[in-house]
Amino acid sequence: MNSVLTPASPLTAADRCDRCGAQAYLRVVLASGGELLFCAHHARKFEPELRKVAVEIQDETDRLTATPANASEDER
Numbered sequence: 796m797n798s799v800l801t802p803a804s805p806l807t808a809a810d811r812c813d814r815c816g817a818q819a820y821l822r823v824v825l826a827s828g829g830e831l832l833f834c835a836h837h838a839r840k841f842e843p844e845l846r847k848v849a850v851e852i853q854d855e856t857d858r859l860t861a862t863p864a865n866a867s868e869d870e871r
Contacts, residue, residue, distance in 0.1 A: 806855050812837055820858060824851035835859055 810819040812834035819832035823845050833841065835856045845852065 806832070806853065820854070820856045822851075822853040823849045824853075826850050 806819055806822060808818055810832050812819050813832050814837040815834060817834035820835050821833045821838035823831040825848055838856065
């Protein structure tokens with residue numbers, strides 16, 4: 796899933812999926828000004844419908860596969 800726009804505030808561990816309560820990696824901003832948060836699983840599941848209603852989509856699902864900068868060489 797690709798980002799349409801990226802808002803300034805990154806998602807944190809405190810941001811939870813509105814569907815299941817897992818950590819959110821996707822924020823969908825609606826025309827009404829409201830927002831929805833989704834884990835990667837539910838973001839993929841609802842992607843077609845979300846794209847129809849979204850004004851902005853902040854997609855941070857790439858963080859799930861990124862290697863931390865402080866990872867040792869054998870962890871990369």
